[in-house]
Amino acid sequence: MRKIDVFDTTLRDGEQSAGVNLHEHEKVEIALQLERYGVDIIEAGFPASSPGELKAVREIARQVKNCSVAGLARASAADIDAAWEALREAAAPRLHIFLATSPIHMEYKLRLTPEEVLEQAVAAVRHAARHFPEIEWSAEDATRSDWDFLVRIVTAVIDAGATVINLPDTVGYTTPEEYAALFRYMRERVPNIHRVKLSAHCHDDLGMAVANTLAAIQAGVDQVEGCINGIGERAGNTALEEVAIALAIRREFYQAETRLDLSQTVRTSRLVSKLTGMVVPPNKAVVGANAFAHESGIHQDGVLKNKLTYEIIQPEMVGLASNSLVLGKHSGRHAFREKCRELGLQLSDAEFNQLFRDFKVLTEKKKEVTDDDILALAVGAVHGGETAPYELQYLHVSYNSAAVTTTTVGIRMPDGRTVQEAATGGGSVEAIYNTIERVLAEPVRLLDYRIQSTTGGQDALAEVYVKVEFRGRSSSGRGIDNDVLSASAKAYLDAINRIVWKEQADAALAGVGEN
Numbered sequence: 001m002r003k004i005d006v007f008d009t010t011l012r013d014g015e016q017s018a019g020v021n022l023h024e025h026e027k028v029e030i031a032l033q034l035e036r037y038g039v040d041i042i043e044a045g046f047p048a049s050s051p052g053e054l055k056a057v058r059e060i061a062r063q064v065k066n067c068s069v070a071g072l073a074r075a076s077a078a079d080i081d082a083a084w085e086a087l088r089e090a091a092a093p094r095l096h097i098f099l100a101t102s103p104i105h106m107e108y109k110l111r112l113t114p115e116e117v118l119e120q121a122v123a124a125v126r127h128a129a130r131h132f133p134e135i136e137w138s139a140e141d142a143t144r145s146d147w148d149f150l151v152r153i154v155t156a157v158i159d160a161g162a163t164v165i166n167l168p169d170t171v172g173y174t175t176p177e178e179y180a181a182l183f184r185y186m187r188e189r190v191p192n193i194h195r196v197k198l199s200a201h202c203h204d205d206l207g208m209a210v211a212n213t214l215a216a217i218q219a220g221v222d223q224v225e226g227c228i229n230g231i232g233e234r235a236g237n238t239a240l241e242e243v244a245i246a247l248a249i250r251r252e253f254y255q256a257e258t259r260l261d262l263s264q265t266v267r268t269s270r271l272v273s274k275l276t277g278m279v280v281p282p283n284k285a286v287v288g289a290n291a292f293a294h295e296s297g298i299h300q301d302g303v304l305k306n307k308l309t310y311e312i313i314q315p316e317m318v319g320l321a322s323n324s325l326v327l328g329k330h331s332g333r334h335a336f337r338e339k340c341r342e343l344g345l346q347l348s349d350a351e352f353n354q355l356f357r358d359f360k361v362l363t364e365k366k367k368e369v370t371d372d373d374i375l376a377l378a379v380g381a382v383h384g385g386e387t388a389p390y391e392l393q394y395l396h397v398s399y400n401s402a403a404v405t406t407t408t409v410g411i412r413m414p415d416g417r418t419v420q421e422a423a424t425g426g427g428s429v430e431a432i433y434n435t436i437e438r439v440l441a442e443p444v445r446l447l448d449y450r451i452q453s454t455t456g457g458q459d460a461l462a463e464v465y466v467k468v469e470f471r472g473r474s475s476s477g478r479g480i481d482n483d484v485l486s487a488s489a490k491a492y493l494d495a496i497n498r499i500v501w502k503e504q505a506d507a508a509l510a511g512v513g514e515n
């Protein structure tokens, strides 16, 4: 079996999904779960893009020890130096440099001739080679580039020191046959290609990202790139869990495998979904809620007689079986700690105590507490030791179907005071948001609002996802509670807190940089 390296870019290309705004401690939590999942390379971010991003990449590089950590850079010395600053403490640092090679990008975006692009690429790789043991070079928009130009530039960057060559389908334009042919062409024509690993990076604009990636594997690539749950820029990136399971289920056909611990698949998917606020569609392959549900009578009958009639993936393979162990009212600290460990939650003592208190409150209202409930609570309780700038203290809603709704909220402000306000609205959620806006005394624009339940049952927790615009920035936020209105208020404040945290991180680091 050929081993395929898995390059996860959930924290870089995935974080570019509209509205995703992860806090540093959430990025670290995802990175540690990716390490547990067994990915080979974690692309932790784009260090030169902001001081906050550089700090988060540095923290991930410090904490992740069992896989390589990569940072993205444009083909410029400043970007490469920022990436080295972020990655120098990583156990296995990797630089990922990209430069566009398609005629449309070179002419309109870069305003450079092909010769200038080639020179810039070579200079960047040479500069990077002073620091980095591994240098991945990406020909942005490779699938709309001239293949012979690709041959020339790839040959040159390999000579300059690149160790991995990535040919991204940046705009999701290629087809499986064409993408495979491109890799074969490069293998045949680039004289020094044997010195590097080849990598595939696909976007899903035409719904072919996974198919294109699998075709690239058939054409001999050594590495695949993608994001958990297929999140990412526009229509998303290749869903890594789909590629890994396809290789495992069709082993004989592909004769290739990853090093992933597939039993971590669902856990990784849920963590990423909860922290990013990107809900997984129920019909999504491998990790969707319906992926293992058999609805029609004929299918149910078949599965009862022999599971293999309609089930090609065993739920245990992706880690679904362990989900059945539920905790309840009588579960103590020890059982709860065991469960947190099993769920891969890395908690400080204070975080564990907070989570245990939340769990106990929940058991008063909910008979069975599932893994999903605990993960949902954990995402709310863990703030990397930071206190939220704004915190909901109490909420009162007076709803009357024949009149306006009135709301009173109390919010703990950044200076510790609790401010109370009241306002009205056409409906309960609108009234709550009007009241919070009044407390903040600054305009907030609601861009998106979604609600779902964590599990089935009338006592299920409500999870609300919002996207807001505040102080010129937008962010998603998430709130969880037994009550949908409290969950709505929490989600709104969570989005605002994320914006305030980002502002604070950028301001603090900009200050350091000026000294």
Ligand code: KIV
Pocket (backbone or CB within 6 Å): 013, 072, 098, 138, 139, 140, 141, 168, 169, 170, 171, 201, 203
């Ligand atoms: O899609 C793309 O081209 C990218 C590059 C930065 C590699 O994400």
Ligand code: ZN
Pocket (backbone or CB within 6 Å): 013, 168, 170, 201, 203, 233, 237
């Ligand atoms: Zn991409």
